[in-house]
Amino acid sequence: MPHASSGTDASDAGTFATLPLAPELLTNLDSLGYRIMTPIQAESLPLLLSGRDVIAQAKTGSGKTAAFGLGLLSRLTLASPRVQALVLCPTRELADQVAGEIRRLARSLPNVKVLTLCGGAPLGPQLGSLEHGAHIVVGTPGRVEEHLRKGSLTLDVLTVLVLDEADRMLDMGFQASMEAIIAETPARRQTLLFSATYTEGIRPIAEGVMRDPATVTVEETH
Numbered sequence: 001m002p003h004a005s006s007g008t009d010a011s012d013a014g015t016f017a018t019l020p021l022a023p024e025l026l027t028n029l030d031s032l033g034y035r036i037m038t039p040i041q042a043e044s045l046p047l048l049l050s051g052r053d054v055i056a057q058a059k060t061g062s063g064k065t066a067a068f069g070l071g072l073l074s075r076l077t078l079a080s081p082r083v084q085a086l087v088l089c090p091t092r093e094l095a096d097q098v099a100g101e102i103r104r105l106a107r108s109l110p111n112v113k114v115l116t117l118c119g120g121a122p123l124g125p126q127l128g129s130l131e132h133g134a135h136i137v138v139g140t141p142g143r144v145e146e147h148l149r150k151g152s153l154t155l156d157v158l159t160v161l162v163l164d165e166a167d168r169m170l171d172m173g174f175q176a177s178m179e180a181i182i183a184e185t186p187a188r189r190q191t192l193l194f195s196a197t198y199t200e201g202i203r204p205i206a207e208g209v210m211r212d213p214a215t216v217t218v219e220e221t222h
């Protein structure tokens with residue numbers, strides 16, 4: 001049966017092709033073997049691509065990185081090598097994984113610069129990299145706060161802030177650091193909070209820093 005060649009049809013159900021993503025991103029997702037969205041991606045991406053603040057909770061391994069990664073990549077102005085997106089992670093290992101996944105998702109876009117700023121790594125090279133500019137910073141709260149205090153990092157044009165594994169960051173005592181960082185970001189920003197578990201402590205943080213957030217939870221199926 002003939003049908004329009006543009007738009008989506010039944011065979012697209014649940015695929016990334018149903019989303020308002022740049023064609024370069026869709027082609028790259030295909031080459032990465034990402035075709036069907038995971039449940040947390042299917043529920044959170046339409047909301048976060050519409051500009052909403054989102055609280056998303058789903059277990060480890062459910063594809064949360066690509067959910068917020070595609071969201072922030074969709075909002076970058078590549079002409080400006082200034083930090084427009086910041087992802088805070090609880091550990092250096094997780095920050096490296098997130099940066100790696102964002103670089104993979106971004107490889108079809110021209111020259112997206114992703115910089116990791118984590119404690120335990122020497123400051124010197126980080127200062128040099130910051131001078132060259134970056135579109136996206138992925139880091140741990142302590143080191144990001146240190147760069148803000150030194151003036152080596154500024155967040156005045158930030159458009160998206162991601163608190164990844166927010167539950168773990170709170171467990172690790174990063175609350176004050178997170179709040180100090182958030183205070184350096186523009187009020188008009190999109191804030192995305194991702195976590196694997198629901199912690200009571202998340203609620204006051206979320207209420208303090210998010211605007212009318214949509215909450216998306218994918219329950220574990222047994």
Ligand code: ADP
Nearest residue numbers: 034035036037038059060061062063064065066
């Ligand atoms: P989480 O942050 O929820 O723990 P990750 O973002 O690390 O999970 O993703 C887990 C794995 O799933 C990664 O290896 C990633 O490459 C893969 N993945 C994510 N989304 C998809 C998808 N839509 N299709 C196939 N693989 C995916």
Ligand code: MG
Nearest residue numbers: 064065164165
């Ligand atoms: Mg994750």
